[in-house]
Amino acid sequence: MILSILIIIVIALTAFWWSNQGTFSAFLHMLCSLVAGAVAFAVWEPVTHLLLGAGGLPKFVLQFSWGLGLAVPFLVTFAALRWLSDAFVKANLTMPKSVDLGLGGVFGGVAGVLSTGVCVIAFGHMQVPGDIMGFYGVKRDRGGQLKTRNSLIVPVHSITAGLYNTLSTGAFATAKPLAEWSPEIARNTTLFHDTVDGGKGAVAMPANAVKFTGGLHRLQAGTTGEFLVVGLEFTNKAMDHGNRLTITNSQVRLVSDQGAVRHPEGWFSQWGAEEGQGYFMYDADTNVASSEPGTSNAVFFFAFPVNTEFTPRFIQVKGVRVDLRGKEELPITTALATQYAKATTRLAAAGPFEARDISRSVEVTKRFRDIRAGKNALPPGFIVNSDNEIVSGNGILQLGGKRPPRKLRIQGLAEISGARMVAINVSRGQPACLFDAKPDGIDTVRLLTDPVATYSPVGYIFKDRRGLQINLDPSGRFATVADLPALPSSGSQELTLLFYVTEGATVTGLKVGDRVIGNCLIPVTGNN
Secondary structure, eight states: OHHHHHHHHHHHHHHHHHHTTOHHHHHHHHHHHHHHHHHHHHHHHHHHHHHHHOSSOOHHHHTTHHHHHHHHHHHHHHHHHHHHHHHHOOOOOOOOHHHHHHHHHHHHHHHHHHHHHHHHHHHHTSSOOSSBTTBOOEEEOTTSOEEEOOOOSSOHHHHHHHHHHHHHTTTTOOSSOHHHHSOOHHHHHHHTTOOHHHHTSOOOOOGGGEEEEEEEEEEEETTTEEEEEEEEEEOGGGOBTTTBOEEOGGGEEEEETTOOEEOOSEEEEOOSSGGGOEEEEOOSTTOOEEOOTTOSOEEEEEEEEEOTTOOEEEEEETTEEEEOTTOOOOOOOHHHHHHHHHHHHHHHHTOSOOOEEOGGGEEEOSOOTTOOOBGGGSOTTOEEOTTSEEEEEEEEEOOSSOOOOTTTBOOEEOOOTTEEEEEEEOOTTSTTOGGGOOOSSOOBEEEEEETTEEEOOOEEEEEETTEEEEEEOTTSOOOBGGGSOOOOSSSSOEEEEEEEEETTOEEEEEEETTEEEEEEEEEOOSOO
16 A cells, blocks of 8 residues: 555654654654644634635635645644744753664654644545545445445554544643544544545535534434434535535534434435435445535435434534534424335335346347447447447446447447347346345355356446446456445436346346346347
């Protein structure tokens, strides 16, 4: 991991340098780093909101405000303290060489940890891609759950955050300590920039872009669980992605009086139109709360799983904190209760899984109406044969638009000798939906045929708001559900699995793990 290596090099060089400068000089340098960090965390939010509220700044600069609001005060304070220490402390203390090498190296190493820790935290609070030089930390997985992807060899951000959290209730105690008002800084370092499209979404907005709607409800879920539902209204100042608001579950957190942090399980959408309302789950990384394009405001009610003792202190969205202390918990409105009941009743009503007829989900074809691209407009990596058919590749094609000239038009997906392509629509709501079944053990995907044989997918076509993703690899296999794109429980995404099946066979069913999804009798014959 590049970032881990760089951090180790910086700490080692800092320790080596200050071990040769003497213990006292190294101690002063460490104190400068320690105090500069304390000042930076103390003024972090005020400085950030000054940047966000300033007029005339380019929009992209605003998306770096949270990082700059921490890094700039740290660097300025550190430089000033170093200048003052050099100006007023004219001489060093003479100590044995072994002490200078030992303690000096320790003090220098501590300063290196603090400095790199602040830098990592600052960088993680900017609009950056999904990783920071190979460091992912805590991220949403394909199922929308927050999971630890990897860690730093020397977790400088965790060490730094832990130190200042402790100091904020101890030696550097304030009326609003960092530990209570900014808990889990280290974890939030990577969650903060975990937005839609791999980090391209907005990570910051002005403080006046969101307000509490007055809706704070405690909802019973099952016999022991509870949800706290918090309503927020966003203005047009919060919009991103072409005047559209997008919010992932990693960008919203509810903090209790005890410092416990919860992220939402789902949200109620209140667009004002009947078809836009409902309860939606954060059950895929593509499933995010989003407003209608072009609207001037949006209202969302976020649902957080909590326990009975959870008392909310504030909710934070894209860094903006909304104080919930003293807010009265009201009975949930009929509209929200109805939406939640519909969603949960639908799930509960599904009952035990039973195999069904999937005939209308299965098609023997290599032609797909959504593929309208020309071969000269394909993303890099695609291989096309002389019949203008895609042989292999992985990329996203644009939907719609004018059809290219016939000589350039992609005619479909290539088949292999002696086999035909079988396409199965496994989207939610389809008879062959993979995601309704919860098999025991490994969730391998298999197509069943007569004569008896099993086939794994060689690719898939995934359609969502980004476009049409084609991933075809005849020499490889997409053996499990985990190898496929995640499908949220709501939305208009479509997923079609692609199989090469021996000509003359009959497709008899689809299986996931030890569970048969459905049955059919589809002969695999003839060219298409």
